[in-house]
Amino acid sequence: MNRKMNSISVYFIFVLFASSCWSANAQQKEFIVKDYTGPITTGVIESLKNAETLEIINSTITEYPTRIFSRLPKIKKIVVLKSTFNIMDPNIYDDSNHLESILFAKNNVPSLPLTLLRKTTFEKIIISDQSQVKIIPENFANETKRLKIFECSRCNIESVEQGAFNNLGDLEVLNLMENSINHLPSEIFRPVVNLRELNLSGNHIEKFTADQLRKNNLVEVIDLSNNPLKDLHLLEVTKVAPKLKKLDVRGTKLSKNHLKEHIDKLHNVEILSD
Numbered sequence: 001m002n003r004k005m006n007s008i009s010v011y012f013i014f015v016l017f018a019s020s021c022w023s024a025n026a027q028q029k030e031f032i033v034k035d036y037t038g039p040i041t042t043g044v045i046e047s048l049k050n051a052e053t054l055e056i057i058n059s060t061i062t063e064y065p066t067r068i069f070s071r072l073p074k075i076k077k078i079v080v081l082k083s084t085f086n087i088m089d090p091n092i093y094d095d096s097n098h099l100e101s102i103l104f105a106k107n108n109v110p111s112l113p114l115t116l117l118r119k120t121t122f123e124k125i126i127i128s129d130q131s132q133v134k135i136i137p138e139n140f141a142n143e144t145k146r147l148k149i150f151e152c153s154r155c156n157i158e159s160v161e162q163g164a165f166n167n168l169g170d171l172e173v174l175n176l177m178e179n180s181i182n183h184l185p186s187e188i189f190r191p192v193v194n195l196r197e198l199n200l201s202g203n204h205i206e207k208f209t210a211d212q213l214r215k216n217n218l219v220e221v222i223d224l225s226n227n228p229l230k231d232l233h234l235l236e237v238t239k240v241a242p243k244l245k246k247l248d249v250r251g252t253k254l255s256k257n258h259l260k261e262h263i264d265k266l267h268n269v270e271i272l273s274d
Contacts, residue, residue, distance in 0.1 A: 029053065029074075039063035045071050055079040062086050070095035077101045084108040093120045105129050114140040114152070124149040131156045136176075138163035151175035160184060165191045177223070178202035190215045201225040201248070209233040213240045220244060225272070226251035232258060235265055248272040 030053040037060040045065055048054065052074050058081070066089050069075055076098055088109055093099065099121050104112075105128040112132040117125060118139070123146050127133060133155040141147060148170055157179035165171065171192045182204035189195060195216050200208075205227040213219060219241045224232075229252035237244055249259070250272050259273050 031055070032057065033059050035059060037062070040065070040068070042071075048072055048075075050074055053077040053079070056081070056083050058082045060084040060086075064089070067091050067094050067096075069093055069099060072096075074098060079103045080105075080107055082106045086110070088112070088116075090116065092116060097121055100124065102126070103128075113137075117141045117144055119143045121146055123147060126151040127153075127155065129154045134158055136160045136164040139166050140164055142167040144168070145170065147171055149173040149175075152179070154178045157181055160188060162188065163191075165189065167191065169193050171195060173197045173199075175199040176203070180204055182206065184208070184212055186211045187214045188212055192216065193218070195219050197221045199223040200227065203227050205229055207231040207233075210236045210240050213237070216241055218243055221246045223248040224252065225249060228253050230254065232262065234262060237266065237269070244269050246270045246272070250274050 032055045034057045101124040103126045138161045162185040201223045225248045
C-alpha cells in the first residue's frame with residue numbers, strides 16, 4: 001500500500017512540476033525548465049530519456065542524480081542560464097557520449113572548476129559571466145578531443161597555465177575576452193594547431209609576441225583590443241601565422257611609432273587601431 005501511494009505521489013509531483021515549470025516541443029526532444037525551485041528526481045530524468053536539448057532558466061536546483069547526463073543518452077545540447085545549484089557533481093559528464101554543445105552563463109554555483117570538462121565530448125563550450133572561474137589549468141580538457149569552439153568570457157580568469165590547451169588539436173575558436181589575464185606563457189597556443197580565431201580582448205595583457213603563436217599557422221583573426229598592451233612583436237607573424245588577416249589593437253597603449261612599424265610591414269593584415 002505504501003509503495004503504491006509513493007508511486008502515485010511521485011507521479012502527481014511530476015505532473016505538477018512538468019505542467020508549471022517545464023515545456024516541451026511536439027516530438028518531446030526539447031525540454032525547458034523555467035522558474036522552478038526544487039530537486040530533479042530520478043522520475044523526472046526517466047521522463048527525459050528522449051530529450052536532445054535541455055534548457056534550465058532562472059531556476060534553483062537543490063538536488064539531482066549523480067552523473068545525470070549519463071542517464072540521458074540522447075542529450076546533445078545543454079543551456080543553463082541565471083540558475084542556482086546547491087551542489088556540483090564532479091562526475092556530472094562521465095559516461096555521456098552524445099553531448100555536443102553547452103551554454104552556461106550567469107549561474108550561481110559553489111564552484112566551477114574547468115576540469116569538469118576533461119572527459120566530455122563537447123564540440124562547443126560557452127561559459128560566460130561566471131566569477132567562480134579563476135584559472136585555466138593544465139590539461140583542463142585534454143580528453144575533449146572534439147572541441148572546436150571554447151569560450152570562457154566575462155569570468156575572473158587571472159592565469160592560464162602552460163599546457164592548458166594540450167590535446168585540443170581540433171579547436172578553431174578560442175575566446176577569453178573580458179577576464180583578468182595579465183600574462184600568457186610562451187607558446188601557450190602551440191597545441192591548438194587548427195586555431196582560426198583568438199579573442200583576448202578586455203584583459204590585462206601588456207605584451208604579446210609571435211612566440212606565443214608558434215605552430216598556429218592557420219590563425220586568421222587576433223583580437224587584443226582593450227588591453228593595456230605596450231609591447232607588440234608580431235613582425236615575424238608572416239612566418240608563424242602566414243594566414244593572419246585581421247589584428248585588432250584598439251584601446252591599447254601601443255605608441256603610434258610602434259603601430260606604424262607593424263602597419264608598414266604587415267601589408268596583408270588589416271590592423272584596427274585608434
